[in-house]
Amino acid sequence: MASGDALSELARRLMEWYSANRREFPWRVGMSSEWQAALTAILLRKTRAETVAKHYREILSALETPERALSLGVEGIERLLRPLGLHRTRARQIHALARAWGSGSPELPGLGPYARALIECLARRRLVPVLDVNTVRVVKRVLGAENAEEAVRRVVERAGTCEANLALMDFAALVCRARRPRCGACPLRDLCVQAASSEPPSRAQSV
Ligand code: SF4
Known part of the structure; x- marks a missing residue:
């Protein structure tokens, strides 16, 4: 070292x-919540940042809160994420995350070490x-x-x-x-x- x-x-x-x-990417300015940071981490996984950036505002606006994600349902989220690819997997993850959100569990679904670190960085500035x-x-x-x-x-x-x-x-x-x-x-x-x-x-x- x-x-x-x-x-x-x-x-x-x-x-x-x-x-x-x-x-410059939209998630680098004005990150407003840990939910937004978690969604961002899921969207960025295995996907080029430039591709995510093209669809980011539309996706964020539709999935602004866990409640909005639940009301869309897995199929609705899937349709929204189709342009990014991996939409079936990500839709299931986001829907499961929305259900678990607020439970306080350290094992929130869909969030591995990368996602948790990105949330700490983007939302909590740690x-x-x-x-x-x-x-x-x-x-x-x-x-x-x-x-x-x-x-x-x-x-x-x-x-x-x-x-x-x-x-x-x-x-x-x-x-x-x-x-x-x-x-x-x-x-x-x-x-x-x-x-x-x-x-x-x-x-x-x-x-
Ligand atoms: S581009 Fe990467 S490998 Fe090349 S000198 Fe810089 S840090 Fe080293």
Whole structure:
């Protein structure tokens, strides 16, 4: 794991890059409730953020509250989510979640570790690591980290904001891409274990 100074420098440069290059998505402004954050997490799973963004407002308006989701029923939710794909699975998850919402159970259906972390980040602004294939890829490459969760947590803590998760996601989408990472234009290059290794960056491992 990198030293504290290197982590601080990484976090500083990442957030500087993010402030100039961040992607704008509707769920990144004015997240009004944990229900909205939970829905967002379900919609984003295995789906490109740009695709979700196209349909987001329509879906949110129809599923604004758990009660609205229950009144639509599984078939109504399915129709609404059809443009995103995985609509049958997601409709069942959202309907089950709406029924369980408010029960206080830690086992709310449809919410795995990724969704719970995203809710903590988007709705409660807590300094938690959000682990997905993209955030993990970046920290593994830059830090050579074996414990990706710990690495993302430390980057977020050094940045002092849960937005560092979003910065890692955007950085993964625009610079440290799964295939053909843009190492030549990367502000983290001199800190990056992957770039310093003998393996050419263009063959960097995808995760
Ligand atoms: S130098 Fe290349 S592999 Fe390293 S963080 Fe930048 S884009 Fe990713």
